[in-house]
Amino acid sequence: MKNMIRNSLRTGIVxxxxxxxxxxxxxxxxxxxxxxxxxxxxxxxxLFGWAPPMLNTVIFVGLIGLWAGASGASREKxxxxxxxxxxxxxxGIAGFVQGLLTGLVMALVGTLNERGVMMSKYLAELLxxxxxxxxxxxxxxxxxxxxxxxxxxxGALGGLATRGLGRGGRRPRxxxxxxxxxxxxxxxxxxxxxxxxAVKYAVYGILLLGILLLPLFAGQYWNYTIGTVGIYVLLGxxxxxxxxxxxxxxxxxxxxxxxGAYAMALLTAPTPHNLMWxxxxxxxxxxxxxxxxxxxxxxxxxxxxxxxxxxxxLGFGEIIRILSKSDDLSDFTGGPRGVPAVxxxxxxxxxxxxxxxxxYLIFLSVLLVxxxxxxxxxxxVGRAWEAMREDETVSRAMGINxxxxxxxxxxxxxxxxxxxxxxxxxxxxxxxPEDFNLMVSxxxxxxxxxxxxxxxxxxxAGALVLKGLPEMLRQLEDYRVMVFGALxxxxxxxxxxxxxxxxxxxxxxxxxxxxxxxxxxGRGK
Amino acid sequence: xxxxDIHDIHTxxxxxxxxxxxxxxxxxxxxxxxxxSNGAGKTTTLRSICGLQKPRRxxxxxxxxxxxxxxxxxxxxxxxxxxxxxxxxxxxxTVAENxxxxxxxRRDRRGIQEDLEHVYGIFPRLKERTRQVAGTLSxxxxxxxxxxxxxxxxxxxLLMDEPSMGLAPLLVDAxxxxxxxINRKGTTILLVEQNALMALSIxxxxxxxxxxxxxxxxxxxxxxxxxxxxxxYLGIE
Numbered sequence: 001m002k003n004m005i006r007n008s009l010r011t012g013i014v015x016x017x018x019x020x021x022x023x024x025x026x027x028x029x030x031x032x033x034x035x036x037x038x039x040x041x042x043x044x045x046x047l048f049g050w051a052p053p054m055l056n057t058v059i060f061v062g063l064i065g066l067w068a069g070a071s072g073a074s075r076e077k078x079x080x081x082x083x084x085x086x087x088x089x090x091x092g093i094a095g096f097v098q099g100l101l102t103g104l105v106m107a108l109v110g111t112l113n114e115r116g117v118m119m120s121k122y123l124a125e126l127l128x129x130x131x132x133x134x135x136x137x138x139x140x141x142x143x144x145x146x147x148x149x150x151x152x153x154x155g156a157l158g159g160l161a162t163r164g165l166g167r168g169g170r171r172p173r174x175x176x177x178x179x180x181x182x183x184x185x186x187x188x189x190x191x192x193x194x195x196x197x198a199v200k201y202a203v204y205g206i207l208l209l210g211i212l213l214l215p216l217f218a219g220q221y222w223n224y225t226i227g228t229v230g231i232y233v234l235l236g237x238x239x240x241x242x243x244x245x246x247x248x249x250x251x252x253x254x255x256x257x258x259x260g261a262y263a264m265a266l267l268t269a270p271t272p273h274n275l276m277w278x279x280x281x282x283x284x285x286x287x288x289x290x291x292x293x294x295x296x297x298x299x300x301x302x303x304x305x306x307x308x309x310x311x312x313x314l315g316f317g318e319i320i321r322i323l324s325k326s327d328d329l330s331d332f333t334g335g336p337r338g339v340p341a342v343x344x345x346x347x348x349x350x351x352x353x354x355x356x357x358x359x360y361l362i363f364l365s366v367l368l369v370x371x372x373x374x375x376x377x378x379x380x381v382g383r384a385w386e387a388m389r390e391d392e393t394v395s396r397a398m399g400i401n402x403x404x405x406x407x408x409x410x411x412x413x414x415x416x417x418x419x420x421x422x423x424x425x426x427x428x429x430x431x432x433p434e435d436f437n438l439m440v441s442x443x444x445x446x447x448x449x450x451x452x453x454x455x456x457x458x459x460x461a462g463a464l465v466l467k468g469l470p471e472m473l474r475q476l477e478d479y480r481v482m483v484f485g486a487l488x489x490x491x492x493x494x495x496x497x498x499x500x501x502x503x504x505x506x507x508x509x510x511x512x513x514x515x516x517x518x519x520x521x522g523r524g525k
Numbered sequence: 526x527x528x529x530d531i532h533d534i535h536t537x538x539x540x541x542x543x544x545x546x547x548x549x550x551x552x553x554x555x556x557x558x559x560x561x562s563n564g565a566g567k568t569t570t571l572r573s574i575c576g577l578q579k580p581r582r583x584x585x586x587x588x589x590x591x592x593x594x595x596x597x598x599x600x601x602x603x604x605x606x607x608x609x610x611x612x613x614x615x616x617x618x619t620v621a622e623n624x625x626x627x628x629x630x631r632r633d634r635r636g637i638q639e640d641l642e643h644v645y646g647i648f649p650r651l652k653e654r655t656r657q658v659a660g661t662l663s664x665x666x667x668x669x670x671x672x673x674x675x676x677x678x679x680x681x682x683l684l685m686d687e688p689s690m691g692l693a694p695l696l697v698d699a700x701x702x703x704x705x706x707i708n709r710k711g712t713t714i715l716l717v718e719q720n721a722l723m724a725l726s727i728x729x730x731x732x733x734x735x736x737x738x739x740x741x742x743x744x745x746x747x748x749x750x751x752x753x754x755x756x757x758y759l760g761i762e
Contacts, residue, residue, distance in 0.1 A: 380629070387615050387626050394613035397575055399601030399630035399678065 012097025026125025069158025095155015247389025252317025260421025290418025338432020452498020
């Protein structure tokens with residue numbers, strides 16, 4: 001009981017702080033606008049005397065309150081005899097604490113606002129009108145009291161909901177899963193669908209068709225985004241070989257991307273060299289150059305392990321960027337201004353440099369790289385990489401030439417980045433040093449980790465989330481990065497092995513299941 | 526000519542002089558054991574043989590050819606396989622994949638398949654668990670896997686680093702039985718052990734190593750009765 005109250009208090013404080021924070025940075029207003037779009041109630045008549053903007057604010061705050069109550073209650077397993085009471089009490093306490101914090105801040109801000117203090121001088125979002133909206137037409141103390149009561153009620157309701165969803169106060173996610181297993185998956189038609197391979201292929205087919213048709217309807221802006229996602233898939237797949245399979249943490253991966261891009265730019269653009277080579281000729285050159293650079297860089301540094309390797313590669317990435325920016329080299333690289341008018345591809349005299357054609361070109365490259373990765377992963381080489389990642393010393397004792405294998409992984413990873421870079425420069429018809437800052441390397445590492453290390457579908461999902469989602473979040477304007485960050489945190493809590501983990505990683509996470517199996521077999525004997 | 530002839534090797538970890546002139550020989554078909562306490566240089570000797578820690582001085586002749594000049598993967602190709610200390614299995618790979626990696630240097634698919642059956646014959650437990658992740662095996666099963674994996678390389682000389690470490694007494698007996706079986710089938714074995722009694726009971730000859738130097742060498746039977754060995758390593762007064 002004591003524990004339960006302590007947990008609920010803690011949950012309430014956390015949620016209270018979050019609510020206050022969201023209000024102070026003006027997010028409650030933005031959320032209300034989004035809700036208005038979503039519910040399409042902008043011109044609806046007032047309810048309880050609240051016009052839609054105020055009503056939506058209340059709804060948003062209420063949703064947070066429900067969530068707080070659910071979290072506050074779900075921590076306590078069972079109080080003898082009365083599970084509902086405990087849940088309602090736990091949720092209510094969390095909601096009350098949250099409401100208390102929120103109400104106090106609201107009342108304070110509201111009072112200051114009424115006395116004519118310009119809050120927006122200190123916190124840009126607290127314009128008088130915005131504060132007025134948050135007061136919901138009450139005088140400030142009344143608004144505070146309202147939030148206190150409202151959030152307490154929402155919390156209690158949230159607590160109650162956890163009991164309704166799952167027996168014995170399990171977490172909602174587990175409850176839904178149990179429900180699906182017990183009620184849905186036993187249905188005969190669901191089972192026959194699950195077993196039939198035709199369904200699997202049909203789903204893949206529809207997905208593929210959808211992706212292939214997408215560029216035709218997406219429009220210029222979204223095609224640009226799809227292209228960027230595709231290029232990040234290329235980069236992710238390359239780094240996936242280096243990090244996911246061979247276990248070498250490379251934080252300077254952007255260097256190979258830059259080399260591919262500069263190869264394309266310098267060989268096809270009219271300035272600074274006026275070589276004007278053909279796009280198709282330069283693609284293999286860019287790939288090859290990147291691979292060779294991978295070997296040249298790898299040969300001296302791959303004797304290092306772990307963190308040291310990460311630091312050295314990090315430095316290498318910066319060196320390439322700074323060299324490309326250097327004034328001394330500007331006759332050769334175009335310097336800080338970059339290289340304009342990079343050539344696009346032509347196809348038997350037909351210029352296919354339109355946005356849509358280029359997206360298909362990127363799709364084709366992605367398919368090619370997926371094919372190569374897949375073959376490598378299931379080969380002797382792939383096996384050797386995985387052994388090396390697991391235990392370098394033992395893999396040497398197994399007869400694996402680790403230096404050669406590492407160089408190979410580095411070179412192939414670099415080659416994929418080179419291809420990505422060449423396409424990137426050509427697509428943008430420009431390249432410059434600022435395209436290759438540290439953030440690119442970090443983004444690619446994040447694509448691999450968020451997606452799921454060592455998993456091809458994972459990398460694609462990761463690229464979609466990391467490069468596609470920020471574009472979709474444009475609606476949120478200033479809060480884009482904040483929401484994006486929060487989503488990343490939630491995603492890593494929710495799926496620690498990545499969005500679509502490789503079967504190997506899944507096995508590892510489900511280790512307990514494997515152990516249980518062993519124990520059962522042991523008992524059988 | 527002995528199969529393995531180690532002559533006066535000096536191996537260092539940085540400035541630490543770990544092996545101070547170790548010499549030992551292993552004849553074809555023998556089980557030779559190297560016993561000693563913690564930090565005496567047992568593991569270092571094995572690491573020197575398979576090239577993971579190169580000696581600065583001395584020679585390691587395998588059939589008269591000096592191994593010091595070769596890299597670890599080349600030494601494996603010459604027929605030297607190791608069961609590493611602490612088993613060293615690839616924890617996230619499956620049992621079958623681990624065994625497959627043991628045969629990494631080999632290209633003869635049919636021979637590999639035959640040896641796989643052979644290993645599963647020696648360790649039926651592994652056959653039941655081919656698709657299980659190696660990290661979820663019990664300690665004894667992991668030791669079996671490490672031994673089986675080394676056999677997959679078709680070694681002529683098998684180096685074993687403390688196969689009894691961390692195992693229940695019953696499992697230790699089983700593992701030592703297997704070592705004898707492997708030896709009878711023609712594999713020469715150099716066995717490093719802290720469990721001196723067990724090691725001496727299956728070996729033909731033994732060496733005692735102390736702070737990087739060989740202090741005693743004799744037949745296993747004589748060592749078992751040696752006063753110093755009994756006191757220091759067998760715990761028998």
